[in-house]
Amino acid sequence: MKKEEKIKKYIIAIDGGGSKTEGALVSEDGTLAAFARTFGTNPNDIGLAESERRLGLLTEKLVKELPQNGKITSLFAGISGGVGNEEALTDSFKKILPDSDVRAASDIYNLFGLCPNASAALICGTGSVCFVRLRDKETDISGKEKLHRIGGWGYLLDSGGGGYSIGRDGIEAALRAADGRGEATLLRGYAHEYLGDAAEFSVGKIYEGGKSLIAGFAKSVFAAEDEGDMIAGNIIDRCAGALAEYLACASSLIGEGKRFSCILSGGAVSEHALRIRLEYAVKDAGIPVDFITPGLPQLAGAAKNALRACKTELAENFDEKFSEEYKKKTEK
Numbered sequence: 001m002k003k004e005e006k007i008k009k010y011i012i013a014i015d016g017g018g019s020k021t022e023g024a025l026v027s028e029d030g031t032l033a034a035f036a037r038t039f040g041t042n043p044n045d046i047g048l049a050e051s052e053r054r055l056g057l058l059t060e061k062l063v064k065e066l067p068q069n070g071k072i073t074s075l076f077a078g079i080s081g082g083v084g085n086e087e088a089l090t091d092s093f094k095k096i097l098p099d100s101d102v103r104a105a106s107d108i109y110n111l112f113g114l115c116p117n118a119s120a121a122l123i124c125g126t127g128s129v130c131f132v133r134l135r136d137k138e139t140d141i142s143g144k145e146k147l148h149r150i151g152g153w154g155y156l157l158d159s160g161g162g163g164y165s166i167g168r169d170g171i172e173a174a175l176r177a178a179d180g181r182g183e184a185t186l187l188r189g190y191a192h193e194y195l196g197d198a199a200e201f202s203v204g205k206i207y208e209g210g211k212s213l214i215a216g217f218a219k220s221v222f223a224a225e226d227e228g229d230m231i232a233g234n235i236i237d238r239c240a241g242a243l244a245e246y247l248a249c250a251s252s253l254i255g256e257g258k259r260f261s262c263i264l265s266g267g268a269v270s271e272h273a274l275r276i277r278l279e280y281a282v283k284d285a286g287i288p289v290d291f292i293t294p295g296l297p298q299l300a301g302a303a304k305n306a307l308r309a310c311k312t313e314l315a316e317n318f319d320e321k322f323s324e325e326y327k328k329k330t331e332k
Contacts, residue, residue: 006069007069007070007071008027008067008069008070008071009027009028009070009071009073009310009312010025010026010027010028010033010066010070010071010072010073011025011026011028011072011073011074011075011076011303011306011307011310011312012024012025012026012059012062012063012072012074012075012076012097012306013026013075013076013077013299013300013302013303013305013306014055014058014059014075014076014077014078014079014299014302015078015107015110015297015298015299015301015302016040016041016042016051016055016077016078016079016080016082016107017040017041017042017080017107018040018042018045018080018081019039019040020037020038020039020040021037021038021039021040021041021054021055021058021079022035022036022037022297022299023035023036023037023038023058023059023061023062023299024036024062024299024303024326024329025062025063025065025066025072026303026306026322028307028312028315029315029317029318029321030303030315030317030318030319030320030321030322030325031321031325032322032325032326032328032329033065033066033067033070034061034062034065034066035326035329035330036058036061036062038054038057038058039054040080041054041055041079041080042079042080042081043079043081043082043085043089044081045081048085048088048089051079051081051085051089052088052089052092055077055079055089055092055093056092056093056095056096059075059093059096059097060096063096063097072097072100073100073101073310073312074100074101074102074103074306074307074309074310075093075097075100075101075102075103075306076103076104076105076109076113076302076303076305076306076309077089077093077103077104077105077302078104078105078106078107078108078109078110078113078298078301078302078305079104079105079106079107080106080107081106082104082105082106082107083106083149085104086104086105086106089104090102090103090104092104101306101309101310103305103306103309106131106147107298108121108123108131108147109301109302109305110298110299110301110302110305111123111263111265111294111298111301112133112263112301113300113301113302113303113304113305113308114263114294114296114298114300114301114304115261115263115292115294116304117261118133118261118262118263118292119132119133119250119254119260119261119262120132120133120247120250120254120260120261120262120263120289121262121263121265122243122246122247122262122263122264122265122269123152123265123266123269124161124162124163124239124243124264124265124266124267124268124269124274125162125163125265125266125267125268125269126155126162126163126164126211126212126215126267126268127152127154127155127158127161127162127163127164128151128152128158128160128161128162128242128243128246128266128268129149129150129151129152130149130150130151130152130243130246130247130249130250130262131147131148131149131150132147132148132150132250132253132254133146133147134146134147134148134253148253150246150249150250151246155211159242160238160239160241160242161239161242161243161246162215162239162266162268163215163216163218163267163268164211164214164215164218165238165239165242166215166217166218166221166222166235166236166239166268167214167215167216167217167218167220167221168214168217169221169235169238170187170190170191170217170218170220170221170224170232170235171187171191171199171206171214171217173185173187173231173232173235174187174188174190174191174199175199175200177231178198178199178200179200182231183230183231185224185229185230185231185232186224186227186229186231186232187220187221187224187229187231187232190217190220190221190223190224191217191220193220194216194217194220218268221235221236222236222271222273222274225273226273233273236273236274236277237277239268239274239277240274240277240278240280240281241281243269243278243281244278244281244282244285244287247262247282247287247289248285248287250262250289251287251288251289257288258288259288259289259290260288260289260290261289261290261291261292262289262290262291262292263291263292263293263294264291264292264293265293265294265298270293279291295319295323296319296322296323296326297326299326300319300322300323300326303322304318
């Protein structure tokens with residue numbers, strides 16, 4: 001008689017962003033049995049129905065890769081724009097995995113999944129937002145834990161703290177230098193190189209390109225600062241000041257004078273010039289914060305949340321294994 005093959009448990013982890021979404025079928029030890037990527041799935045950008053459709057196709061693709069002796073015990077999906085849409089997204093996943101523990105929440109929980117003891121998370125990419133965990137009850141990774149949101153109201157309503165603001169201020173500085181209102185700056189040359197013509201002759205192109213084109217100029221501002229340009233340095237200083245304001249607010253919510261840890265994430269804040277200025281800004285303001293920079297992708301946070309949901313202890317080498325597997329999958 002053939003010996004019955006032991007059932008192997010897997011989870012599905014999803015990290016849904018505004019521009020791209022990643023998903024993985026993961027074994028308990030951190031091995032990625034399957035990996036998939038699709039477009040952005042923020043329901044506030046593309047509508048809830050389209051978000052559900054894209055997430056559904058990605059999930060079904062991962063389910064098809066399940067080994068014959070495998071069982072999916074849990075799914076956790078942290079989705080940008082998930083706040084207010086948790087129930088609908090969870091119900092959508094349940095249609096695909098009716099017998100699994102399924103949870104959808106804001107993508108901020110993927111960060112908190114990486115650093116479960118952190119009190120706050122500050123994301124600074126194209127835009128910026130800070131979330132504070134109000135620990136008046138036990139943590140609930142389903143998204144029901146009480147979070148306080150600071151900023152993150154979009155480029156039309158927020159006044160700083162992200163790549164868009166840095167890029168916009170950089171282009172404005174180039175225009176001010178061109179018309180005589182502002183000081184000379186290396187940003188004029190950088191704008192010419194980036195836009196293909198002088199900034200003053202590229203206004204139509206800038207408006208047509210919109211948010212993504214303007215935010216893309218942030219890299220040029222960092223490059224100009226690295227060359228010692230004072231105007232570029234002032235722009236980055238303002239960005240750091242806006243982020244420090246978020247953290248001052250977070251500190252007051254957590255408890256004045258109480259030391260807290262904050263996860264830092266996002267392309268803009270990974271730039272050395274901004275990180276250093278932010279550290280100086282919070283020190284000058286007397287904000288008692290310790291920064292944490294995750295060494296793993298946010299997808300790993302979703303995987304950890306899924307494993308915790310089904311009460312599975314993380315393997316000792318989980319981080320190392322996941323990082324190695326993720327690198328293999330994404331370098332293909």
